[in-house]
Amino acid sequence: METTIAFILIFGSLVFFHELGHFIFAKRAGIMVREFAIGFGPKIVAITKGETLYTLRLLPLGGYVRMAGEDMDSVELQPGFRVGLVLNAKEEVVKIVLNQNKQQQDMLFLETERADLEKGLWIEGYDEEERLVRYNVSRKAVVTENGKDTLIAPHDRQFGSKSIGNRFITIFAGPLFNFILAFFIFLMIGLLQGVPTYEPIISDVQEGGPALEAGMQDGDLVTKIDGQSINSWQDLASKVQESAGEALSFEYVRDGEVINSTITPKTVEQEGKTFGQIGVLYESPVEKNPLKAVAFGAEQTVTWIVKIFELLGMLVTGQFTIDALSGPVGIYKATEQVAQYGVFNLMNWAAILSINLGIMNLLPLPALDGGRLLFFLIEAVRGKPVDRQKEGMVHFVGIMLLMVLMVVVTWNDIQRFFF
Known part of the structure; x- marks a missing residue:
C-alpha cells in the first residue's frame, strides 16, 4: 500500500509539473486552454474554473493540456442549421444552442446562412419571419450541443495563431518544468539532509x-x-x-x-x-549550507541529464537492448525497492525520474514534445508550416508505435518481475 501511494504521488507530481509547464506558457501566450488533465480515460473529478476544465482521470499513465485549435474543436455552422441564439444587452450573441427545437424564454431562432466564429465573429441567417439578419458574436460566446457547453475560440486565442516562438516555448515548457522540478527536489535534499562534502x-x-x-x-x-x-x-x-x-x-x-x-x-x-x-x-560527511544546497541542486540536475543521455547513446549503439527498458510496472517495482531506504532516497529517485521524463519527451519522435518541436523548426526553415493533415498523420503513426512499444516494455516487466 505504501509503495502504491509513493508511486502515485511521484508519478502524479512528475506529470502535474510537466503539464503545468505547458499550461502556464500557453496562458502566457494568450492561448485558450480547454482542459488540464492528469491521467487518461474516464473522469474521476472534474472542476471548471474560468475557461478551463480541470480533470483527474482514471488511468495514471500521463496527462495532457488541451489547447484551443489543436484538436479540430472549432464549431462550424453549415447553411441550413437551425440554431437558438441568446443575446446580451449589446445585441451580441452570447449563446448558440444547437439541436434545439423547443422555444425558450429570451431565445430567438435562426436558420443559418453563413457564420464566422473565429475571425469575424458574426452569424447570419433567416429569422422566423424569413428576414436575413446578422448578429455579432461575443468573444466569450458559448456553443451548447446536447447539453454540453463549449466556449468559442477566436482565432487569436488558438494555438496555431501564435508565433513560432510562443508555440515552441509552450511545448518546450513541459520538459523544462521536469528539469526545474528535479532541481528543486535535489535542492530540498541538500537543505534537509545536507550537501555531501x-x-x-x-x-x-x-x-x-x-x-x-x-x-x-x-x-x-x-x-x-x-x-x-x-x-x-x-x-x-x-x-x-x-x-x-x-x-x-x-x-x-x-x-x-x-x-x-x-x-x-x-x-x-x-x-x-x-x-x-x-x-x-x-x-x-554532509554540510548544511543554503548556498551549497543550490549549487548541489544544479550540479546533480546537470549530472543526471548527462548520464541519461549517455544511456540513450548506449541504447542507440546497441550496448543496451529493448529488454533493458522499463515501463510503469518496472518503475513501480523500482520505487518499491528505493522506498525501503528512506525518504531521501525516494526523493532522489523522483528527481531522476523527472529528468528522465523531460529528456524522453524532448526526443524528436512523432507524438512526443520533441517531435512537435521538430515540426516548428522545419516551419521556421521553410517559412511556412507543414500541412496539418500530414503532420497529424505522422503524430498518429507515432502514437501507435509508442503504444506498441509500451505494450512490449510492460510485457517484459511482467515477465521479469512475476515469472
Missing part, C-alpha cells in the same frame, strides 16, 4: 583488508597517495581501483597527526573487470 574520510575499515593491516582506522582523512594530493573520495577511489597489486604510499591525518603507511590494494575481479580494493567503506 566528498572529503576522503574513511568511514569504516573492514576486517582482514589491506587498510586494517596497515594500521588505518575509522575517521582517518587521506591527504596524499604516492605524493599526489587527494581532494575527494573520488580521487582516492580512482587511484586505488587502478592500482591493483601495486604498493601505494598513503598519507593521512588522525587527530591532527600526519601518518604515513604503505598499502597494497588487493586484486578483485567482477563482471570480467579487474580493480583494486583496500577494504574500507565510505559515507560522505
Whole structure:
C-alpha cells in the first residue's frame, strides 16, 4: 500500500509539473486552454474554473493540456442549421444552442446562412419571419450541443495563431518544468539532509583488508597517495581501483597527526573487470549550507541529464537492448525497492525520474514534445508550416508505435518481475 501511494504521488507530481509547464506558457501566450488533465480515460473529478476544465482521470499513465485549435474543436455552422441564439444587452450573441427545437424564454431562432466564429465573429441567417439578419458574436460566446457547453475560440486565442516562438516555448515548457522540478527536489535534499562534502574520510575499515593491516582506522582523512594530493573520495577511489597489486604510499591525518603507511590494494575481479580494493567503506560527511544546497541542486540536475543521455547513446549503439527498458510496472517495482531506504532516497529517485521524463519527451519522435518541436523548426526553415493533415498523420503513426512499444516494455516487466 505504501509503495502504491509513493508511486502515485511521484508519478502524479512528475506529470502535474510537466503539464503545468505547458499550461502556464500557453496562458502566457494568450492561448485558450480547454482542459488540464492528469491521467487518461474516464473522469474521476472534474472542476471548471474560468475557461478551463480541470480533470483527474482514471488511468495514471500521463496527462495532457488541451489547447484551443489543436484538436479540430472549432464549431462550424453549415447553411441550413437551425440554431437558438441568446443575446446580451449589446445585441451580441452570447449563446448558440444547437439541436434545439423547443422555444425558450429570451431565445430567438435562426436558420443559418453563413457564420464566422473565429475571425469575424458574426452569424447570419433567416429569422422566423424569413428576414436575413446578422448578429455579432461575443468573444466569450458559448456553443451548447446536447447539453454540453463549449466556449468559442477566436482565432487569436488558438494555438496555431501564435508565433513560432510562443508555440515552441509552450511545448518546450513541459520538459523544462521536469528539469526545474528535479532541481528543486535535489535542492530540498541538500537543505534537509545536507550537501555531501566528498572529503576522503574513511568511514569504516573492514576486517582482514589491506587498510586494517596497515594500521588505518575509522575517521582517518587521506591527504596524499604516492605524493599526489587527494581532494575527494573520488580521487582516492580512482587511484586505488587502478592500482591493483601495486604498493601505494598513503598519507593521512588522525587527530591532527600526519601518518604515513604503505598499502597494497588487493586484486578483485567482477563482471570480467579487474580493480583494486583496500577494504574500507565510505559515507560522505554532509554540510548544511543554503548556498551549497543550490549549487548541489544544479550540479546533480546537470549530472543526471548527462548520464541519461549517455544511456540513450548506449541504447542507440546497441550496448543496451529493448529488454533493458522499463515501463510503469518496472518503475513501480523500482520505487518499491528505493522506498525501503528512506525518504531521501525516494526523493532522489523522483528527481531522476523527472529528468528522465523531460529528456524522453524532448526526443524528436512523432507524438512526443520533441517531435512537435521538430515540426516548428522545419516551419521556421521553410517559412511556412507543414500541412496539418500530414503532420497529424505522422503524430498518429507515432502514437501507435509508442503504444506498441509500451505494450512490449510492460510485457517484459511482467515477465521479469512475476515469472
